Amino acid sequence: MKKLSASRNLIQDLVASSRILATHEVLDAYGHVSARSDQRPDRFVMSRAVAPALVTAADLMELDADSEALAGDKRKGFIERYIHGEIYRMRPEVMAVVHSHSPSSIPFGAARTKLRPIYHMGSFLWSGAPVFDIRKVRVENDLLIRDRPLGKALAGSLGACTCVLMRGHGMTVVGRSVPEAVFRSIYTEMNARLQLQATQLEGPIEFLSDEEGRRSTESNRGTLERPWELWKKKALGRK
Numbered sequence: 001m002k003k004l005s006a007s008r009n010l011i012q013d014l015v016a017s018s019r020i021l022a023t024h025e026v027l028d029a030y031g032h033v034s035a036r037s038d039q040r041p042d043r044f045v046m047s048r049a050v051a052p053a054l055v056t057a058a059d060l061m062e063l064d065a066d067s068e069a070l071a072g073d074k075r076k077g078f079i080e081r082y083i084h085g086e087i088y089r090m091r092p093e094v095m096a097v098v099h100s101h102s103p104s105s106i107p108f109g110a111a112r113t114k115l116r117p118i119y120h121m122g123s124f125l126w127s128g129a130p131v132f133d134i135r136k137v138r139v140e141n142d143l144l145i146r147d148r149p150l151g152k153a154l155a156g157s158l159g160a161c162t163c164v165l166m167r168g169h170g171m172t173v174v175g176r177s178v179p180e181a182v183f184r185s186i187y188t189e190m191n192a193r194l195q196l197q198a199t200q201l202e203g204p205i206e207f208l209s210d211e212e213g214r215r216s217t218e219s220n221r222g223t224l225e226r227p228w229e230l231w232k233k234k235a236l237g238r239k
């Protein structure tokens with residue numbers, strides 16, 4: 001295997017993240033996580049097309065700015081790798097991306113109700129979770145982001161937000177690090193589930209204010225190491 005343009009720590013974090021997200025049922029046999037290279041910011045790293053729970057360091061591939069594998073790497077990449085490449089192109093501060101078909105996010109991509117932060121763990125949703133409707137970009141579609149123009153349109157819908165919902169498909173979440181993107185995808189799923197539960201109670205639902213959301217997002221960034229240490233150790237089977 002060719003040496004990746006990524007530090008040992010980043011490679012380890014990426015392997016752990018696939019397994020963590022599978023354990024949390026944010027990813028099943030589908031979905032993927034990537035990280036911008038910490039040595040070549042115009043490239044990113046993600047696994048070949050394989051179920052996330054099975055990912056090892058040997059499965060990781062380096063992709064160029066157009067989401068294509070480097071010359072000589074003939075392994076099969078994910079069809080939807082363009083989601084990642086086009087977000088990295090549009091958002092220079094984004095260091096990691098998770099794309100999932102996380103079940104509780106699906107209703108919010110299909111209905112009018114907006115996904116909003118119902119508790120502090122979902123506070124990063126304060127900036128909004130826009131819905132990307134692939135039909136508005138391409139009428140004849142199979143829901144998948146299978147090329148650069150679709151990836152670019154999705155990145156455009158994400159805008160400056162942390163999460164974009166995809167009608168009839170799933171969601172994509174970004175972070176300034178692999179741990180942050182993992183944290184956010186886990187808590188997008190949980191926030192969505194809790195919001196659905198709250199709708200069964202007497203309303204109106206009191207969501208976090210924008211100011212609470214902004215402050216809480218910063219606080220969570222400061223304590224991210226704690227869940228990350230736990231999740232990573234469990235995922236990699238270390239004491």
Ligand SMILES: [Zn+2]
Nearest residue numbers: 080100169170
């Ligand atoms: Zn997908």
